[in-house]
Amino acid sequence: MNISVILAHPYAQSFNAAIAAVVVKTLNEFDHAVRFHDLYREHFDPVIPEDELVGDQSRDPLVRLHQEEIRTADGIVIIHPNWWGQPPAVLKGWVDRVLRENVAYAFPVGDSGGGLPIGLLRAKRALVFNTSNTAAARENDVFGDPLQRLWRDCIFGFCGVTDVDRFMFRIVADSSADERDAWLKETADQTRRSFPAP
Numbered sequence: 001m002n003i004s005v006i007l008a009h010p011y012a013q014s015f016n017a018a019i020a021a022v023v024v025k026t027l028n029e030f031d032h033a034v035r036f037h038d039l040y041r042e043h044f045d046p047v048i049p050e051d052e053l054v055g056d057q058s059r060d061p062l063v064r065l066h067q068e069e070i071r072t073a074d075g076i077v078i079i080h081p082n083w084w085g086q087p088p089a090v091l092k093g094w095v096d097r098v099l100r101e102n103v104a105y106a107f108p109v110g111d112s113g114g115g116l117p118i119g120l121l122r123a124k125r126a127l128v129f130n131t132s133n134t135a136a137a138r139e140n141d142v143f144g145d146p147l148q149r150l151w152r153d154c155i156f157g158f159c160g161v162t163d164v165d166r167f168m169f170r171i172v173a174d175s176s177a178d179e180r181d182a183w184l185k186e187t188a189d190q191t192r193r194s195f196p197a198p
């Protein structure tokens, strides 16, 4: 299977980076074709230029590479911290520029864009790993867990990815080394379950 793995965290030694390393290693054990992108390290430009917004194609070869990979992915893994209930800006820009109309979704003939989209992504399964410093009860009761709505409904559901599993590791700031080890083991186990050997 072609699996796209997208990491958004500025610090190379972050726990998010450790999660991504475990995901890539686990997928490689099963001989999946892993396309790994560390958006900060590859200097992905999240700002969509005017001509790209109104045109059909990006002039940025990195954006075009991401579009081709995501279009042909059989599975997608996203890894990022909770920043203000949202992904870091670089990943928001990745969504804006990569998951474009006619790449990730389309509208029926005759629909100007106000109707229901048709998801175009081949991948039907996605995994999202998040980290945060907020207790589960507060995240759900006070903030309404915005990352769940965002990934499952607003983004993946829109693009036709129906099977979305999301894992939130918390509270990172208070975590022990044993706890983080257990989270990394859970990451590997879940990656194996979601994308078993072909």
Ligand SMILES: Cc1cc2nc3c(=O)[nH]c(=O)nc-3n(C[C@H](O)[C@H](O)[C@H](O)COP(=O)(O)O)c2cc1C
Pocket (backbone or CB within 6 Å): 009, 014, 015, 016, 017, 081, 082, 083, 084, 085, 086, 130, 131, 132, 133, 134, 172, 173
């Ligand atoms: C700009 C910024 C915004 C943040 N916003 C939130 C937030 O809304 N909720 C939360 O629980 N943690 C928030 N955090 C804390 C991060 O989620 C936390 O540092 C991260 O998940 C820890 O993982 P890491 O060790 O890989 O960085 C924020 C951190 C930063 C830098």
